[in-house]
Amino acid sequence: MERLRVVGGARLAGRVRVPGAKNSALKLMAASLLAPGETRLGNLPRILDVEIMADLLRRMGCTVTLEWSRQPGHHSGTAVIDVPVEPGHEADYDLVRRMRASIAVLGPLLARCGRVRVARPGGDAIGSRGLDMHIDGLTRLGAVITNEHGFLVASAPGGLTGATVELDFPSVGATENVLMAAVLAEGATVIDNAAREPEIVDLCLMLQAMGAKIGGAGSSTIEVQGVSRLSPVTYETVPDRIVAGTFAVAAVMTQGDVIVEHARTEHLRIALDKLSASGADISAVPDGFRVVMDRRPRAVDVVTLPFPGFATDLQPQFAALNAVAEGVSMITENIFEARFVFLQELARLGGQIRTDGHHAVLRGVPRLSGAPVEATDVRAGAGLVLAGLVAEGVTLVSEIHHIDRGYAGLVEQLTELGAEVTREPVPGPVPVG
Numbered sequence: 001m002e003r004l005r006v007v008g009g010a011r012l013a014g015r016v017r018v019p020g021a022k023n024s025a026l027k028l029m030a031a032s033l034l035a036p037g038e039t040r041l042g043n044l045p046r047i048l049d050v051e052i053m054a055d056l057l058r059r060m061g062c063t064v065t066l067e068w069s070r071q072p073g074h075h076s077g078t079a080v081i082d083v084p085v086e087p088g089h090e091a092d093y094d095l096v097r098r099m100r101a102s103i104a105v106l107g108p109l110l111a112r113c114g115r116v117r118v119a120r121p122g123g124d125a126i127g128s129r130g131l132d133m134h135i136d137g138l139t140r141l142g143a144v145i146t147n148e149h150g151f152l153v154a155s156a157p158g159g160l161t162g163a164t165v166e167l168d169f170p171s172v173g174a175t176e177n178v179l180m181a182a183v184l185a186e187g188a189t190v191i192d193n194a195a196r197e198p199e200i201v202d203l204c205l206m207l208q209a210m211g212a213k214i215g216g217a218g219s220s221t222i223e224v225q226g227v228s229r230l231s232p233v234t235y236e237t238v239p240d241r242i243v244a245g246t247f248a249v250a251a252v253m254t255q256g257d258v259i260v261e262h263a264r265t266e267h268l269r270i271a272l273d274k275l276s277a278s279g280a281d282i283s284a285v286p287d288g289f290r291v292v293m294d295r296r297p298r299a300v301d302v303v304t305l306p307f308p309g310f311a312t313d314l315q316p317q318f319a320a321l322n323a324v325a326e327g328v329s330m331i332t333e334n335i336f337e338a339r340f341v342f343l344q345e346l347a348r349l350g351g352q353i354r355t356d357g358h359h360a361v362l363r364g365v366p367r368l369s370g371a372p373v374e375a376t377d378v379r380a381g382a383g384l385v386l387a388g389l390v391a392e393g394v395t396l397v398s399e400i401h402h403i404d405r406g407y408a409g410l411v412e413q414l415t416e417l418g419a420e421v422t423r424e425p426v427p428g429p430v431p432v433g
Contacts, residue, residue: 031206
């Protein structure tokens with residue numbers, strides 16, 4: 001058990017490189033199951049979730065080798081995944097419970113094997129994320145799905161057949177699972193109200209490189225013409241827009257000067273516009289952007305929505321910014337109803353916060369006060385670290401396994417930018433008597 005010790009007061013300055021996107025890398029690894037042979041995925045972030053997904057694929061008979069970069073500042077690497085002709089079709093609870101993204105093997109295994117048994121997933125405690133849309137979409141393609149003793153058991157006795165799938169909400173996970181099943185289904189599939197996130201586009205590009213026929217990637221309607229087989233591929237993961245946004249917010253909060261390398265501004269337009277409105281000077285540089293801030297930020301309102309709206313995964317970071325901003329802000333969370341649990345921890349640091357349903361009002365204070373806090377999910381952990389950077393004294397962030405699931409080398413990167421952040425063991429209980 002470890003925690004992060006964050007000493008407040010540093011001004012971040014320098015360069016930081018963003019690795020591949022967590023929310024894309026895990027799905028690309030799952031997509032490798034669609035083709036027998038050796039797939040190579042580059043620019044994967046060196047995070048715990050990639051290790052878990054690699055173990056999950058090994059359980060299915062794949063040979064997986066992770067090769068991490070030795071270049072300074074590069075917290076990324078390559079996965080070499082050799083998929084057997086007949087992969088296993090069961091994802092056990094002991095791995096699935098640790099990472100919700102493991103449900104992404106449902107679609108590709110159903111398409112390849114005609115049957116699959118996947119434990120219901122665990123992951124972040126940020127609210128209800130039911131699997132109904134995954135199940136409904138795959139059922140429309142011809143799957144028969146039952147719930148047995150904590151497992152989803154799916155089969156396609158007559159094979160998968162293309163159909164029109166209308167999603168009630170532009171769910172990223174449901175879009176991905178239906179898409180990966182549809183590429184090997186017979187006939188045409190149309191996914192209406194599909195998710196439009198850059199990670200969905202990244203998955204489509206990889207599938208197209210494997211031989212899939214897909215149109216409409218990045219729009220709300222994705223059209224798929226099924227093919228009989230796909231081929232293994234070499235592919236590079238898209239940069240992580242959430243990690244890039246996290247460092248941009250950190251630069252603004254600490255009144256710093258940070259160049260975020262290997263980042264795509266087109267994936268962060270609304271977030272960067274919000275930071276500009278807070279008073280930051282943001283400019284494009286080759287392969288990234290620069291954030292310069294020389295004053296206390298102004299408060300900005302945030303409303304989370306599916307892409308191209310404001311990303312829910314950046315909401316905690318902006319809550320931390322608003323906690324120390326000049327003025328009053330309102331945050332509206334429309335995606336995950338339990339994400340405001342993080343605000344209780346932010347209040348422990350002195351944030352003046354009032355919540356009402358899916359709305360939160362924050363009145364900025366000049367400075368927060370360091371205290372012990374607990375990360376409840378990946379992005380909440382990042383938000384607490386950012387808050388600790390501008391708090392008086394020391395902030396101790398526990399449950400950092402959440403942070404390790406989404407941020408590669410965060411301590412090293414913040415240290416290189418001038419912050420004082422270290423990992424330390426969590427003290428055990430004091431013996432009695």
